[in-house]
Amino acid sequence: MKLIHAALIATATIATTAGQAYAADELPLAKAKNCMSCHTVDKKLVGPGYKEVAAKYKDDKAAPAKLAAKIKGGGKGAWGEIPMPPNNVTEAEAKRLADWVLSLK
Structure with missing residues (x-):
């Protein structure tokens, strides 16, 4: 029983650490x-802060595809009147x- 409990804790720790590392790994791409x-x-600059975007879409299962499309093709209206222009990214990068x-x- 203790072995199973230890394995579950280790798995959760690895998953959490991997998620944090993954998030940090994409900052250079964004730059x-x-x-x-x-x-x-x-925080908001011209567009919303990314944490605000994540909070807005946290329960939306379609959010990854929606945001990837907006990143690649641009968008307007979701965050106000200032449009987001299309970006020179591949589908995979988006x-x-x-x-x-x-x-x-």
Whole structure:
């Protein structure tokens, strides 16, 4: 019983650590793609802070695909009148960035 309990704790710790590392790993991509010119992680700049985006979409199962599409193609209206222009990212990069934003808390 103790062995099972220890294994569950170790698995949870690894999963938590992996999630945190994954989130941190995409910051260089966001910087390289100029996302950080209009966004920050934790406060509004031109666009919303990424933590605010994550909170808004936390219960939306379709959020990863929606955000990836907005990152790639741009958008308007979800956060006010200032539009987000299309970004020069691949589909894979847009998905990575969307997953990263949604992982922030």
